[in-house]
Amino acid sequence: MPPEFRRKALEVVKAGRRVAQFAADLDIGEQCIYSRRRQGLVDSGQLPGMISGSKPSSSTLAGGSPNSPFVVAPLSRSSTATAVM
Template sequence: MGRRGYPAEFRRRVLDLLHAGGSVASIAHDLQISDQTIYAWRRQDRIDRGEIPGLSTAAERSDRCRCSTDGSRRRDTCEKPSR
């Protein structure tokens, strides 16, 4: 069974280390995580802050699924985001 992901607080701490001047390679080595994971988090953070174009995390979350007022998901209003 694979890993489900890292907690948001952990990702935020990694990004804080980057903002403080740490290198991706040293942070990845110290925390024993993939450097590609850190690059992806950094890229998404830049998108969320509007520094580079892309789909922000908040926009993606709101577009994932619109539910009807009774809470059931209707086929015509529930769409998966394209990747």
């Protein structure tokens, strides 16, 4: 969706139009509108997340902060081969 269309779509939904009906009228998926609405909240600082147009850092791609239990360390070639076998 072009940026201007996204803004107008969010204004229509914010004004009280039901997302399901609006999505059907535009012949797009409801999730498209819900995702754009959520991204608008992130961009305005009302929700945590990555702001539109910014690129993720390598720590974000690896799973978040270095203290996160979900950070994945890169495998060496030998451990990758062992894991495949």
